[in-house]
Amino acid sequence: MNQPVELGKDDVPGGDRALSDTPPGALSEEARRQADTARAALTALRGEVAKAVVGQDSVVTGLVIALLCRGHVLLEGVPGTAKTLLIKTLSRALDLDFKRVQFTPDLMPGDVTGSLVYDNRTSEFDFREGPVFTNLLLADEINRTPPKTQASLLEAMEERQVSVEGSARPLPDPFVVCATQNPIEYEGTYPLPEAQLDRFLVKLTVPVPTRDEEISMLQRHAAGFDPRDLSAVQAVAGAGELAAGRAAVRAVHLDPKVAAYVVDLCRATRQSPSLQLGVSPRGATALLATSRAWAWLSGRDYVTPDDVKALARPTLRHRVQLRPEAELEGATADGVLEGILAHVPAPR
Ligand SMILES: Nc1ncnc2c1ncn2[C@@H]1O[C@H](COP(=O)(O)OP(=O)(O)OP(=O)(O)O)[C@@H](O)[C@H]1O
Numbered sequence: 410m411n412q413p414v415e416l417g418k419d420d421v422p423g424g425d426r427a428l429s430d431t432p433p434g435a436l437s438e439e440a441r442r443q444a445d446t447a448r449a450a451l452t453a454l455r456g457e458v459a460k461a462v463v464g465q466d467s468v469v470t471g472l473v474i475a476l477l478c479r480g481h482v483l484l485e486g487v488p489g490t491a492k493t494l495l496i497k498t499l500s501r502a503l504d505l506d507f508k509r510v511q512f513t514p515d516l517m518p519g520d521v522t523g524s525l526v527y528d529n530r531t532s533e534f535d536f537r538e539g540p541v542f543t544n545l546l547l548a549d550e551i552n553r554t555p556p557k558t559q560a561s562l563l564e565a566m567e568e569r570q571v572s573v574e575g576s577a578r579p580l581p582d583p584f585v586v587c588a589t590q591n592p593i594e595y596e597g598t599y600p601l602p603e604a605q606l607d608r609f610l611v612k613l614t615v616p617v618p619t620r621d622e623e624i625s626m627l628q629r630h631a632a633g634f635d636p637r638d639l640s641a642v643q644a645v646a647g648a649g650e651l652a653a654g655r656a657a658v659r660a661v662h663l664d665p666k667v668a669a670y671v672v673d674l675c676r677a678t679r680q681s682p683s684l685q686l687g688v689s690p691r692g693a694t695a696l697l698a699t700s701r702a703w704a705w706l707s708g709r710d711y712v713t714p715d716d717v718k719a720l721a722r723p724t725l726r727h728r729v730q731l732r733p734e735a736e737l738e739g740a741t742a743d744g745v746l747e748g749i750l751a752h753v754p755a756p757r
């Protein structure tokens with residue numbers, strides 16, 4: 410009955426889905442029209458990304474949900490699964506300012522946030538903004554840089570500002586970080602501090618493509634596709650669509666029973682014998698936010714338990730810590746969450 414739903418291809422809303430049968434929400438007629446246009450544009454993003462990236466639909470959907478929630482994304486996957494290509498393509502499909510930082514072992518905090526530079530002419534120090542001053546930041550291979558530099562980015566993510574010499578400089582709005590990392594057991598990596606992982610709204614795992622997807626990828630390459638040339642990708646959405654979408658997500662109705670379901674799931678993680686750390690109340694608010702965004706993207710103005718189930722793993726998997734014994738026995742965060750989804754009764 411209570412099958413956990415993985416966010417996948419089949420769940421993806423068509424931009425053309427009829428909305429006329431949805432009961433009127435708290436939005437004005439004008440705001441509804443804007444929201445519908447925004448939904449169509451955000452759905453079209455998927456098509457643009459697909460011009461370069463074969464498959465990975467649920468990752469793209471997760472990224473759109475994060476943008477709608479103004480949340481940061483951690484993308485994890487083994488090398489060569491198009492993590493970098495995905496974000497670069499998404500940034501072209503969005504009319505937003507985009508910067509990329511390759512996190513290397515010798516990267517300094519100032520290389521990310523910016524630094525004071527002495528100006529000879531004025532004999533004063535000027536602040537030179539680092540790449541963090543942008544709308545969409547690709548923090549590529551974040552776990553290849555030492556903790557001090559990671560911390561400078563994590564601080565900026567949390568506070569949405571950079572403090573230099575006592576003065577705070579706000580970051581642009583939206584400011585969304587897409588950080589990529591290889592699974593932590595890879596050599597030469599610095600795992601992100603577990604206590605700071607919940608600054609990421611979602612952790613998306615980028616799977617190895619299916620056989621058919623991989624064949625179609627090779628055919629594209631054989632036909633001349635060059636991943637360095639993304640000129641075919643058009644900007645189809647921007648800050649306006651994201652703002653209209655956000656307003657509509659805020660109007661998505663929450664049944665008290667669904668709120669209780671979110672809480673029950675999070676409480677169950679705190680009692681799980683396989684976990685030494687369960688989901689915090691902040692994690693519960695995150696799950697509610699992503700579920701509402703997904704409900705709206707799916708063309709509804711109310712959240713269902715299935716929305717919550719679909720977003721539970723991406724939103725919660727990095728917010729729980731396995732007990733070492735459970736880890737030795739081969740347990741995974743996703744596996745534990747799946748068990749919880751199967752056991753906690755969902756409202757009907
Ligand atoms: N799903 C896919 N669709 C299209 N191309 C793909 C896909 N997966 C891999 N590729 C190809 O593999 C190349 C490597 O992808 P990319 O550099 O984005 O991987 P990555 O996951 O960022 O790897 P790393 O962890 O080493 O940085 C791409 O340029 C593309 O040619």
Ligand SMILES: [Mg+2]
Pocket residue numbers: 492493494549589
């Ligand atoms: Mg990469």
